[in-house]
Amino acid sequence: MSGDDHRLIADCLNGQTAAFGELVRRYQDRLFNTVFRLVDSAEDAQDVVQEAFLNAYQSLDRFKGDAQFFTWLYRIAFNSAISLKRKQRSIVSLHMDVEGQGSVPEPHDASNSSQPDLALERADEEQRIQTALNRLSPEHRAVLILKDLEEQKYETMAEILQVPIGTIRSRLHRARLELREVLEKMEGQVQR
Amino acid sequence: MLSNDVQQLLVGYVDAELTPQQWESASRFLKQSAEAREFVLGLQADADALRKLPRRQLAPGFPEKVLGAINDRRLHGSRHAKLAQASVYPAWIGVAAAAAVVFVVGIGALVYLYSMRDQKQKIAVAKNEANRSAKSSEAGAVIKEKENSPAPNKEKAPPPESSASADVAASGDKSISSDNRPVLEFTTDANVVTETEPVRRLEVFKELEQVELSLSYSLRDLDQPRLQERLKAMLTKDKAFHLTLACPSTAKGLERLQSAFQAKGVKLLIDKAALTRWQKGLKTHYALYSEDVTPEELTAILQALGADDKKADSKQRFNKAVINHLTPANRGEICTLLGVDPQAKSAKSKGPLGVDITQPLSKKTEEQLADSLAGKGNPRPEPGKAAAPKTPDRVALVLSYNPVRISPASSKEVKQFLATRPAQRPGALQILLVLRGS
Numbered sequence: 001m002s003g004d005d006h007r008l009i010a011d012c013l014n015g016q017t018a019a020f021g022e023l024v025r026r027y028q029d030r031l032f033n034t035v036f037r038l039v040d041s042a043e044d045a046q047d048v049v050q051e052a053f054l055n056a057y058q059s060l061d062r063f064k065g066d067a068q069f070f071t072w073l074y075r076i077a078f079n080s081a082i083s084l085k086r087k088q089r090s091i092v093s094l095h096m097d098v099e100g101q102g103s104v105p106e107p108h109d110a111s112n113s114s115q116p117d118l119a120l121e122r123a124d125e126e127q128r129i130q131t132a133l134n135r136l137s138p139e140h141r142a143v144l145i146l147k148d149l150e151e152q153k154y155e156t157m158a159e160i161l162q163v164p165i166g167t168i169r170s171r172l173h174r175a176r177l178e179l180r181e182v183l184e185k186m187e188g189q190v191q192r
Numbered sequence: 193m194l195s196n197d198v199q200q201l202l203v204g205y206v207d208a209e210l211t212p213q214q215w216e217s218a219s220r221f222l223k224q225s226a227e228a229r230e231f232v233l234g235l236q237a238d239a240d241a242l243r244k245l246p247r248r249q250l251a252p253g254f255p256e257k258v259l260g261a262i263n264d265r266r267l268h269g270s271r272h273a274k275l276a277q278a279s280v281y282p283a284w285i286g287v288a289a290a291a292a293v294v295f296v297v298g299i300g301a302l303v304y305l306y307s308m309r310d311q312k313q314k315i316a317v318a319k320n321e322a323n324r325s326a327k328s329s330e331a332g333a334v335i336k337e338k339e340n341s342p343a344p345n346k347e348k349a350p351p352p353e354s355s356a357s358a359d360v361a362a363s364g365d366k367s368i369s370s371d372n373r374p375v376l377e378f379t380t381d382a383n384v385v386t387e388t389e390p391v392r393r394l395e396v397f398k399e400l401e402q403v404e405l406s407l408s409y410s411l412r413d414l415d416q417p418r419l420q421e422r423l424k425a426m427l428t429k430d431k432a433f434h435l436t437l438a439c440p441s442t443a444k445g446l447e448r449l450q451s452a453f454q455a456k457g458v459k460l461l462i463d464k465a466a467l468t469r470w471q472k473g474l475k476t477h478y479a480l481y482s483e484d485v486t487p488e489e490l491t492a493i494l495q496a497l498g499a500d501d502k503k504a505d506s507k508q509r510f511n512k513a514v515i516n517h518l519t520p521a522n523r524g525e526i527c528t529l530l531g532v533d534p535q536a537k538s539a540k541s542k543g544p545l546g547v548d549i550t551q552p553l554s555k556k557t558e559e560q561l562a563d564s565l566a567g568k569g570n571p572r573p574e575p576g577k578a579a580a581p582k583t584p585d586r587v588a589l590v591l592s593y594n595p596v597r598i599s600p601a602s603s604k605e606v607k608q609f610l611a612t613r614p615a616q617r618p619g620a621l622q623i624l625l626v627l628r629g630s
Contacts, residue, residue, distance in 0.1 A: 017259060024255040029247070036248045046250065053258045058267050122246060129241050147207055148242035154209050173203045176235050183238060 005069040012060055020060075024053050027070055030150075031077055037145045038081045040134055048084060052077035067159060074160045078142060085138040132182045140175035147172060194231060202228060206235040320524065390477050390594035390629065407515045411437075411498035420491065423515070427487035432518035432622040437497075437510045438630035443473050444508040445627050446590070448500060449480065452493045458485060458586045463605040466592040476595070479529055480625040481609075482588035483616050490621060511630050518624065526624055529591050531600035532610065535622070587613065593626055 005026075011019035028049065035052075036045035055076050056063075063072055133141050142161060146152045154172075158165045194202070198221065204210045205218040222228050261267075407426055413419055427433065439445030450460045460480070462470065469476045485493075494513065501509045516522070527533050589609040591597055600606045616622070 017262060020262070021255040021259050024258050028254050029249045032250045033248045037245065042248070045248075046254075049250070050254075050258055050261065054261055054265070054267060057258075057262055122244075125241065126245055129245055133242075144242060148239045149245065151243075154207070169200065169204065169209070172207065173200045176203050176206070176238065177199070179238050180234050 006065065009060060009063065009065075009069065012057070020053075020057055023069070027073055028053075030070070031073060034074070034145055034150055035077055035081050037130070037133065037149060038078070038138070038141055039085055040130060044084060045081075048077055048080045051080055055080075068156075071156060071159050074146075075162065078160060082138045082142060085141075128183070128186065132179055132186060135182050136175060136178055139171060140178055143168060143172045144175050144179060194225075194227060198228065199231065202232050203235065206232060206239060320520070390475055409513055411494060411510045411513050412501045414495050414498035420495070423491055423494070424487060426515060427490060427621065430517045432523075433490075433624075434516040434518050434522045435623060435625040436512075436514040436516075437625065437627050438512040439510050439627060440507045440630055442476055442478060442627050442629045443470055444505075445510065446470055446478050448497060448504070448508060448510075449625075449627065452496045452500075453480075453482075453588055455496065456485070456489045456493055458482065458489075458588050460590050461587045461605050461609055462590040463592065463597065463600075463603050465597055465603070466590055469592055475629060477593040477626060477628040479525075479591045479593035480588050480627065481526060481529065481534075481591070481623070482586075482625075483534065483613060483622045484586045484620050485588070485623060486617075486619055487621060490623065518622065522624055528596070529593070529600060529624075530589075530606055530610065531603075534610065534613075594628065 005023065008019045008023050008026075012023070031052065032045055032049050035048050036042060039045050039048060052073060056073050059076075063069070133144065136144070139161075143157060146157045146160065152160070154165050154168045158168050161168070163171075201210070201214060201218050201221070204214060205222075210218060222232060407422060409419055409423075414423070437445065437449075453460055466476065466478060470478075497510055523533070523535075587609060589605065591600070591603075591606070597603065
């Protein structure tokens with residue numbers, strides 16, 4: 001755990017709520033991005049992230065400091081997100097509802113505004129990958145996001161998801177094969 | 193087609209999660225296999241696509257929103273706040289309080305149950321007293337046939353006449369009396385007898401306080417002088433006794449009782465219902481009621497029965513005899529059996545010669561004539577001989593005790609016994625003898 005995190009947590013435990021605000025500011029975007037890819041809804045992701053921070057604040061005195069604060073925070077958020085996704089699974093649409101993204105904050109990418117064609121291309125690619133991700137199970141989606149988006153090590157992933165490293169290894173293997181298969185199918189559908 | 197293990201190795205290669213040895217073997221394999229290379233390129237392309245996904249960001253002001261929610265929900269993250277929020281009492285206080293509540297409730301329940309038990313006992317005593325006084329007030333009253341008498345040759349439980357039978361009716365089982373005995377109902381000329389069997393129950397020791405005064409022995413042992421003395425001593429202490437004799441065959445037992453009583457000049461007047469049961473040999477417990485037997489006579493009767501016991505068949509033996517002083521409960525039983533309290537003063541005014549002045553003279557004459565023709569009356573003196581001195585018949589009444597007869601008012605024998613019994617002689621005992629099967 002970084003020294004800053006440690007100090008902020010100590011301040012929180014001493015009653016300085018503002019210090020927790022600093023922790024939120026430090027991890028909010030990273031956590032939101034990960035959760036957003038997991039639940040594929042900006043509103044749900046925002047709710048999950050907010051609840052994760054609130055739960056973390058309440059349980060701060062139980063945080064032992066032997067792991068990174070961010071790992072601990074991710075564990076809370078992933079549990080909430082996976083539970084939410086399991087509940088929603090029956091109503092998850094296989095196609096991305098572009099109109100439904102109205103409430104989703106737009107990507108904060110300054111380069112997009114200067115290159116409209118590139119932005120459109122990236123948006124299509126994002127939609128394709130997100131659609132493929134949505135077809136995976138929450139567990140497979142989680143390992144792919146943690147590995148490729150967050151670039152976490154197997155060990156950290158195992159800590160966040162609270163499963164053995166062997167499970168992470170086999171889960172990632174199956175997830176990658178499944179994603180490959182889904183993307184190939186989608187490409188085949190587009191060509192026809 | 194790549195094997196599962198090779199695929200997993202190559203996934204590790206893409207994720208850069210291999211040991212140096214694994215890395216080396218993966219690299220070697222990739223050099224050799226075009227399929228492996230293609231597989232890895234596909235995985236890397238997917239991973240790159242995922243990495244290139246645009247980063248989403250929350251709108252500004254999210255930290256303030258979270259802090260606002262913390263304030264709104266009054267969440268506490270600090271140790272001090274949690275300590276302040278924590279109870280000022282230690283945890284064991286709660287446990288102790290719960291234990292105290294359980295203890296108090298338990299004590300309260302115990303006290304309540306004890307008070308309820310006392311109350312029930314008081315109610316039972318009050319009921320007994322009320323029953324006794326009600327029956328006493330009926331003494332001497334003209335015994336009327338029931339208005340709603342059942343059809344001839346049929347037996348069924350009538351509407352309850354006493355509070356005891358009212359209780360029975362209330363309980364919904366009209367065939368069981370208040371003291372749990374099945375009841376019998378007979379019409380005035382009953383020929384049919386319900387073949388109800390006696391209910392198994394303890395008919396002795398109704399009141400525990402009398403137990404210490406009771407004398408329990410085997411009739412066969414009455415030849416022992418010590419036991420005879422104890423029996424005599426007991427019979428002289430009181431004027432009313434309750435006897436229980438147990439005999440395997442009550443029919444045979446009653447036969448033997450009849451002989452023993454007759455030998456002492458006491459005739460058994462058997463209620464028609466009891467007589468029918470006796471003749472049919474139905475299982476019945478009998479009650480013998482007498483007011484005209486002296487202690488000596490009773491001792492002699494019991495001794496005679498004991499002597500006979502030694503010769504008698506095992507089914508005819510009186511296995512057990514228990515003698516008690518007559519308790520209020522026993523008196524209540526007598527009232528139930530006879531329908532009136534026999535010890536209460538008769539309301540019927542009788543003339544000096546035992547003539548019922550409430551009856552017309554013609555009716556008395558009619559009864560005497562009928563008795564004479566039936567051979568029941570006083571024997572007519574033989575021609576030329578003086579009439580023998582008239583000795584009034586001593587009569588003991590026998591009734592069915594279990595099943596109990598619930599309408600003694602309709603029994604001709606009971607009416608006859610009550611109407612003709614003489615005033616109790618000095619020294620004579622009032623006895624209720626119950627003969628029950630064993």
